[in-house]
Amino acid sequence: MIRNNLAILMSERGIRNSYLSAKTGISKNTISATSSNDGKMIQLETINKICQVLQVEPGQFFSYLPFDLEIKVFCDNLIYDEENVGVDEIGLPVKQPVINELFLDVYVSKVYLNGSKDFSLSGSLVSPVNLYGSVPPIIHIGGSDNDSLEFSKLWASIPKPFQSDIEKVLKSKIFDEIYGILSGKNQDYDFSKWHFDIEFYADTYLNDLEVKFF
Known part of the structure; x- marks a missing residue:
């Protein structure tokens, strides 16, 4: 895996996108995409200009790990329903989508030059959640004792x-999998408008991971 450290370098120097854009002639959109590591390719001239302004060498601009992580997410089971949350102005019931159960298969491969190491994990919804509600759904991710x-x-x-x-x-993979299933179940809701974030971490015993959507 390789990534650039532009966001870190700018933060350390108190530099904003607009300042770096003015100094380098690079558009603010390009700088934003680069600092977010969302760009697929960075031109050498772009790296050259940024390194000159920030006074760093290319080795400081990039970080590298000698392996990649490939993630695949599949929904094993999703139980979906609707709940009445009130009535509209003409007295008709107002319904909102609810996920009562969710089970995921999560496959992670650590891929390096001479081979790979596979991890088989699973995810499950902690409790039923109203997708339009204020309480975020939480998915616990774990696996067999050894894999986890x-x-x-x-x-x-x-x-x-x-x-x-x-x-x-991971966020994108889970969203795409759930969105695809829910869109097929009910086209009355625009599930693409969800706004959520993700936390992904190991607990004290290093055997559980937790995913939170907001």
Whole structure:
């Protein structure tokens, strides 16, 4: 895995996107995408200009881990319903979507030059949740004792910036899987408008992970 450290370097220097854009001639959108590690490719000239302004070498601009993590998420079971939350102005019932049960299969592969290590994990919804409500759904992710422990140790060894990048991927994978299923069950709701964030961490015993949506 490789990522750039632009956001960290700018934060350390108290530099904003607008200032770096003015100094380098690079658009603010490009700087924002680069600092978020959302860009697929960074041109050498862009790196050159940024390094000159920040007074860093390319080795400081990038961080590297000698492996990749590939994540696949599959829904094993989802029980969906609707609940009445009141009535509208003409007295008709107002319903909102609820997930009563959710079970996920989460497969993570640590891929390196000469092979790979696979982890088989599972996810489950802690309690039923109204998707339009204020209480965020929580999904516990774990696995067999060995897989869960080994993956938790691996996760704890990964630097925080890389963890953030992996969290984005996990969030996207889970969202896409659930969104696809819910959209097929009921087209009256626009599930694409969910706003949520994600926390992904190991507990004290390094054997459970937790995903929170907000």
